[in-house]
Amino acid sequence: MGTTASQLPKDLLSEYQVKRSLAHKRFTELVAxxxxxxxxxxxxxxxxxxxxxxxxxxxxxxxxxxxxxxENKDGSLTFEDFLxxxxxxxxxxxxxxxxxYAFRIFDFDDDGTLDRGDLEKLVNCLTGETDDxxxxxxxxxxxxxxxLEESDIDKDGTVNLSEFQHVISRSPDFVSSFKIxx
Amino acid sequence: MEMxxxxxxxxxxxxxxxxxxxxxxxRERPSAGVDQRVPQYNWNPSPAExxxxxxxxxxxxxxxxxxxxxxxxxxxxxxxxxxxxxxxxESWKKSKTKAAKRFLKVAGEAMAYAVPWRRTIHQIxxxxxxxxxxxxxxxxxxxxxxxLSSLLMAGFVLTPSIVFxxxxxxxxxxxxxxxGKTSSRIVTVIVEFLTxxxxxxxxxxxxxxxxxxxxxxxxxxxIFFYQYFLxxxxxxxxxxYSYLFYGYYNxxxxxxxxxxxxxxxxxxxxxxFYLIFCxxxxxxxxxxxxxxxxxxxxGAVGSYSRQAFTGWDFGxxxxxxxxxxxxxxxxxxxxxxxxxxxxxxxxxxxxxxxxGLYAKRVFLNLIVLGLIGLAFYAIxxxxxxxxxxxxxxxxxxxxxxxxxxxxxxxxxVVPFLCDQIALLExxxxxxxxxxxxxxxxxxxxxSLVVLLFTLWSGITCSGDLENTDCSICKYNxxxxxxxxxxxxxxxxxxxxxxxxxxxxxxxLVEFPRRIIVDNCSCKLAQFVGRQEFVIPQNVLGLVYGQTxxxxxxxxxxxxxxxxxxKFIIIFYCRKLTLFQNCRPAVRTFRSNSSKIFFLIVxxxxxxxxxxxxxxxxxxxHPSMGCGxxxxxxxxxxxxxxxxxxxxxxxxxxxxxxxxQAFAIPLFIFLCVLLCYIAALASxxxxxxxxxxxxxxxEGRDKQFLVKRIEExxxxxxRKTEGWNEYHEH
Numbered sequence: 070m071g072t073t074a075s076q077l078p079k080d081l082l083s084e085y086q087v088k089r090s091l092a093h094k095r096f097t098e099l100v101a102x103x104x105x106x107x108x109x110x111x112x113x114x115x116x117x118x119x120x121x122x123x124x125x126x127x128x129x130x131x132x133x134x135x136x137x138x139x140e141n142k143d144g145s146l147t148f149e150d151f152l153x154x155x156x157x158x159x160x161x162x163x164x165x166x167x168x169x170y171a172f173r174i175f176d177f178d179d180d181g182t183l184d185r186g187d188l189e190k191l192v193n194c195l196t197g198e199t200d201d202x203x204x205x206x207x208x209x210x211x212x213x214x215x216x217l218e219e220s221d222i223d224k225d226g227t228v229n230l231s232e233f234q235h236v237i238s239r240s241p242d243f244v245s246s247f248k249i250x251x
Numbered sequence: 252m253e254m255x256x257x258x259x260x261x262x263x264x265x266x267x268x269x270x271x272x273x274x275x276x277x278r279e280r281p282s283a284g285v286d287q288r289v290p291q292y293n294w295n296p297s298p299a300e301x302x303x304x305x306x307x308x309x310x311x312x313x314x315x316x317x318x319x320x321x322x323x324x325x326x327x328x329x330x331x332x333x334x335x336x337x338x339x340x341e342s343w344k345k346s347k348t349k350a351a352k353r354f355l356k357v358a359g360e361a362m363a364y365a366v367p368w369r370r371t372i373h374q375i376x377x378x379x380x381x382x383x384x385x386x387x388x389x390x391x392x393x394x395x396x397x398x399l400s401s402l403l404m405a406g407f408v409l410t411p412s413i414v415f416x417x418x419x420x421x422x423x424x425x426x427x428x429x430x431g432k433t434s435s436r437i438v439t440v441i442v443e444f445l446t447x448x449x450x451x452x453x454x455x456x457x458x459x460x461x462x463x464x465x466x467x468x469x470x471x472x473x474i475f476f477y478q479y480f481l482x483x484x485x486x487x488x489x490x491x492y493s494y495l496f497y498g499y500y501n502x503x504x505x506x507x508x509x510x511x512x513x514x515x516x517x518x519x520x521x522x523x524f525y526l527i528f529c530x531x532x533x534x535x536x537x538x539x540x541x542x543x544x545x546x547x548x549x550g551a552v553g554s555y556s557r558q559a560f561t562g563w564d565f566g567x568x569x570x571x572x573x574x575x576x577x578x579x580x581x582x583x584x585x586x587x588x589x590x591x592x593x594x595x596x597x598x599x600x601x602x603x604x605x606x607g608l609y610a611k612r613v614f615l616n617l618i619v620l621g622l623i624g625l626a627f628y629a630i631x632x633x634x635x636x637x638x639x640x641x642x643x644x645x646x647x648x649x650x651x652x653x654x655x656x657x658x659x660x661x662x663x664v665v666p667f668l669c670d671q672i673a674l675l676e677x678x679x680x681x682x683x684x685x686x687x688x689x690x691x692x693x694x695x696x697x698s699l700v701v702l703l704f705t706l707w708s709g710i711t712c713s714g715d716l717e718n719t720d721c722s723i724c725k726y727n728x729x730x731x732x733x734x735x736x737x738x739x740x741x742x743x744x745x746x747x748x749x750x751x752x753x754x755x756x757x758x759l760v761e762f763p764r765r766i767i768v769d770n771c772s773c774k775l776a777q778f779v780g781r782q783e784f785v786i787p788q789n790v791l792g793l794v795y796g797q798t799x800x801x802x803x804x805x806x807x808x809x810x811x812x813x814x815x816x817k818f819i820i821i822f823y824c825r826k827l828t829l830f831q832n833c834r835p836a837v838r839t840f841r842s843n844s845s846k847i848f849f850l851i852v853x854x855x856x857x858x859x860x861x862x863x864x865x866x867x868x869x870x871x872h873p874s875m876g877c878g879x880x881x882x883x884x885x886x887x888x889x890x891x892x893x894x895x896x897x898x899x900x901x902x903x904x905x906x907x908x909x910x911q912a913f914a915i916p917l918f919i920f921l922c923v924l925l926c927y928i929a930a931l932a933s934x935x936x937x938x939x940x941x942x943x944x945x946x947x948x949e950g951r952d953k954q955f956l957v958k959r960i961e962e963x964x965x966x967x968x969r970k971t972e973g974w975n976e977y978h979e980h
Contacts, residue, residue, distance in 0.1 A: 125573040126565065138319070149320050157317070158565065169317035171560070188559070195562055196581040197574070204581070208588050212555060215591075220556040223950025233560065235946075240561040241543050248566050 089152070091251055095120070096151050112151075114144035122249050127194040131174045158249035167247045168237040172230050182227035188213050366395060371826065379575075379784070379829065385846055386786050386793075387822070393797055394818045396532055400525045400804075401811040407521040408808055411512050412500055463724035466498070466732045466876030481648050484747055486740040486807075495743070497806045498736040498877035515879035515889045519868065522805040526861050529801065533857065537850045544847065558583060590679045608677070615672050622668055623694055626661035630698050633657040634705035638730070654705075654741075655748040658698045662795075666691045666788065685848070688787045692852050695795045696859060703802070703863060706741060710734045711871060725872035733877040735806045735867075742803030743810065749796050750817045757828050765832040781834040789825070790849050793818075798856030802863050 097105075099117065104110040114133045123129040133144035136154040146154070156162060157170045175183055177190045189209060196202055204212065220228050220236050237243050316323070368391055376384035482488030492499055500518060562580050567573050600608070637653040669690050673683050710726055712718040720727045731737050761782055768776045796814065803810045869887050873880035880886045894905060907913055 121568055125568065125570050127573070127577075128563070128565075153320055156320075166317040175560070191559060192584075195559065195577065196584070197577040202577060202581060204584065208585065211588055211591070212559075212584060215555040216559055220560075222947050223954050225954060228556075236556045236560050240557050243561040246561065246564040246566070250566065 088251070092152060092155055093148065095251060096148050109147050109149075111139065111145045111147050114146075117144070117146055117151075122251065127198070128174055131177065135170060135173045155249070155251065158247065160248065160250075164237070164244055165234070167244060168234045169230070171237070171243075171247060172233045175233075182229050183233065184227040185213055185217075188216055188228075366391060368822065375826070375829065379833075382786050382845075383784055383829065385849075386784075386789055387825075389790060389846075389849060390793060390818060390822055390825075392532075392536065393793060394815060394822070396529060397797075397800070397811045397815045397818065400528065401809075401815060403525055403528070404521060404804075404808050404811060407517050408500070408514070409494060411514060411517065412494065415512075415514065416501070463728050463875040464881075465728075466874070477645075481645070484744075485648055485651055486743040491736060491740070495807060495809045496736040496739045497808070497879075498733040498874070500808075500879045513889070513893060515883075516893050518808075518879050519805075519886055519889060522808075522864065525804055525811075526801065526857070526864065530854075530857055533850055533854055537847065537854075540846045540850065554587065555584075558587075593679050612676050615676050619669055619672060619690060622665050623690070623697070626665050626694060627697065627701050630654060630657050630661065630701045631705060634702050635709075638705065638709050652744060652748060654702050655745050658695075658702070658745075659748065659752055661698060662691070662695055665694055684787070688791070688848065691788065691791050692794075692855070695791055696798065696852075696855060699795070699798060699802070699859065702741070702745075706738060710737075724875060726874070728874075728876075731874075733874045734871075735874060735878055738867075739803055739807030739810070742799050743807055743813070745799045746796060746803070746810065746813060746817060749792070749799070750821070753792070753821055753824060757824050761828050761832045782828075782832050784829055784833045787845075791852065794849065794852050794856050797853065798860055801857060801860030804860070805864050805867065 096112070099112045099119070100107075100110045101112075101116075114130070114137075117133055118124060118129050123132065126132070130144065132154065133146065134142065136150045136157075137144045137146055138150055139145045157166055172183070175187060175191050177187045178184075183191070192209065192212060193203060196204060203209075217226065217228070220232050222232050222235070223229075318326075368387070372384060372387045372391065375387055478488060482490050486495065490496075494500075500514065558580065562583075564576060567576055597605075633656075634654040637650050666687065670687060673687060676683075676686075678686065708714070710731055712721040712727055716722065716725055720729060726734055764779070764782055768779065768781050796817070800810050800814045867886065869885055871885070873883060873886055875881050880889065883889060883892075894902060897905075
């Protein structure tokens with residue numbers, strides 16, 4: 070395979086469901102000058118994180134890692150990866166797609182389940198990383214116990230994908246909050 | 252097209268499976284070649300699976316799979332090689348449903364564009380959170396409601412009145428009709444006179460009847476210039492005899508060729524239909540909110556995991572918005588955790604402590620009730636006092652506004668005191684908020700009731716129709732020659748005063764507060780701090796304003812128009828004060844359960860307004876000097892009168908509907924329907940809890956099986972090791 074971005078046939082455009090030209094423009098702005106002649110350039114994570122949509126997002130590094138297809142896991146994205154990202158965060162992605170990617174983003178240690186460490190990092194991202202914005206250790210313990218009690222149905226101490234999707238399905242505004250628009 | 256099946260490449264890990272999507276694998280060691288995180292695609296479905304679906308379904312399937320683009324391209328190319336067999340009827344059905352769905356989507360988007368201030372409210376939600384946004388959404392809902400109802404009023408009552416007043420084909424006049432009715436009364440009375448011998452009484456009766464029709468609305472004497480301004484504020488003077496109030500409308504019936512338009516009937520039916528229309532809108536909106544609440548389980552169960560997993564808004568940009576959101580989330584979590592701790596603490600109190608706490612709460616509630624009773628008494632006295640004075644000077648204007656001022660003052664002071672008392676009661680935070688709301692609601696609506704009661708007792712001499720003032724015309728014609736206009740004026744004054752209060756408070760309190768807090772660094776200023784946007788009080792203000800408009804709808808037909816302008820200006824004032832003067836709310840608000848509460852309060856206001864309307868239309872004698880019902884005994888009489896002019900079959904049909912022979916079977920049928928729906932709901936509830944238990948059970952079964960596999964494989968490993976050892980030696 071390995072078709073370049075400009076050679077994708079028109080009938081597959083419907084699969085992308087994003088404003089491709091805008092995405093292409095924003096992506097090529099990030100490509101380094103020496104890479105311009107490369108047919109499928111790869112942009113390092115540090116450059117991706119300069120996008121205003123991602124710059125302040127507490128989950129920005131995880132997003133890059135999840136959508137990256139690079140072999141050395143450095144979070145760099147090609148244009149296709151970038152389109153994957155935009156498509157998953159777009160209006161027309163279904164609940165199943167979004168919940169799947171959300172699970173992968175929250176899985177900080179990439180082991181396929183959300184255990185206590187993942188949940189703790191997740192809560193810290195939600196409340197703020199600085200010392201005066203964190204929850205106290207006591208509150209954190211109580212909170213994680215409550216989360217596991219509510220969502221861990223098979224009582225194995227971790228939240229797997231189906232349990233996660235079960236929680237997500239009961240929230241009506243997840244689809245509208247899991248959205249990034251360029 | 253190449254298929255990458257190498258086990259090492261975990262990013263594009265495609266596994267050819269044998270028809271099952273999930274593979275039961277040990278959690279600790281995912282087997283090589285199967286990437287648990289990438290969903291498996293069934294490359295070789297069994298023939299049974301293929302035949303049942305059409306191509307559209309399968310295409311939909313592809314869009315919902317969270318896979319890489321490259322993979323989807325591959326799958327699509329494979330699919331195009333297979334040609335599914337589907338009947339023409341099915342494909343037609345599928346194409347029609349797709350077209351219908353697309354149409355609904357476009358229509359929904361168009362409707363969303365039609366409502367005003369969409370982008371502003373979205374911006375507010377991003378900056379200040381869902382609670383504040385729900386206030387502005389509520390305001391938007393009320394503006395649209397008022398707009399639609401003003402169009403109703405304009406179309407059915409105002410326009411015909413204007414047309415008939417200015418055109419020449421009106422054949423039944425206005426003023427003459429009164430004397431016509433009086434003359435017919437004279438005829439009836441003379442007949443009675445001839446058959447009885449109470450001559451003098453009859454003569455006096457004739458003279459007195461003329462008194463009831465006297466209604467002077469034009470101002471007397473010299474008018475000062477500022478009089479116009481005062482009249483604008485209080486609805487008197489030049490504003491009284493205008494389309495704004497009831498008294499200006501005539502009981503005309505415009506008749507031309509084949510078309511006749513009965514204005515009194517239109518007036519009454521439009522007012523009734525306006526209230527019913529508002530009720531339908533409220534119920535629809537409540538239904539939408541209740542569905543969300545039921546789906547999320549009332550917000551109580553599963554709220555921690557829901558907040559953690561779905562709490563973040565990925566569309567936020569900029570450090571400020573992100574920090575705000577993080578603060579909101581943190582505060583919400585801390586508040587929930589604290590409530591849980593308080594509950595656990597309360598459950599662990601000894602008996603003596605619990606009794607002491609409850610005794611303290613009962614005592615404090617009695618104090619609160621006493622405060623509210625005191626406020627009612629003050630409103631009652633103020634209303635009585637203001638009824639006695641009426642005139643043109645500024646002092647008289649103040650006296651006229653006295654009920655509104657006392658109501659507004661009570662609505663400021665009493666909730667503030669209740670808040671202080673609530674600190675001593677030591678309920679959990681959410682209970683405190685709900686209790687404060689309930690008290691404020693009770694105060695606001697009941698103060699309206701007190702005002703209406705005072706008006707009623709003035710108009711009908713406290714129900715005593717034999718009183719000297721009320722005996723002739725069945726209402727107090729000396730004080731209120733046109734009592735409907737007077738009620739309309741009172742409601743108009745309430746609405747205007749509410750509006751003036753909002754603007755004045757914004758200018759004189761909120762802006763200076765911000766200026767002082769920003770520029771002065773003294774301790775007091777920092778302690779008080781910038782204003783916070785208090786959502787419950789603001790929403791109750793909106794509900795109060797809307798209730799006033801509903802009560803006044805029958806007596807002041809243009810009040811919805813006035814209200815639209817008022818609400819639009821309030822929207823911009825509140826937006827201005829929000830962005831300029833308010834600090835971002837630290838205390839967030841549970842939007843869904845409070846939305847229901849606001850709609851319930853709005854419904855209570857509606858009930859109050861419709862009770863007032865029904866009572867005025869059915870019980871009180873309309874004024875004889877003004878208005879479209881001046882010749883009738885009660886307002887409702889115009890409907891039976893019109894019914895009598897209908898054709899015989901229509902009359903029979905309508906009488907049948909109104910009779911008991913129809914109403915009782917209908918009532919029984921509705922009861923049966925209600926029981927059926929209640930039974931259905933309880934069955935669904937039981938099914939939901941059953942499924943939940945089943946889900947738990949399956950999880951435990953899975954765990955059990957995994958443990959068994961582990962045990963068996965370890966036993967087998969030990970056996971093989973032992974056997975190998977045995978064979979080695």
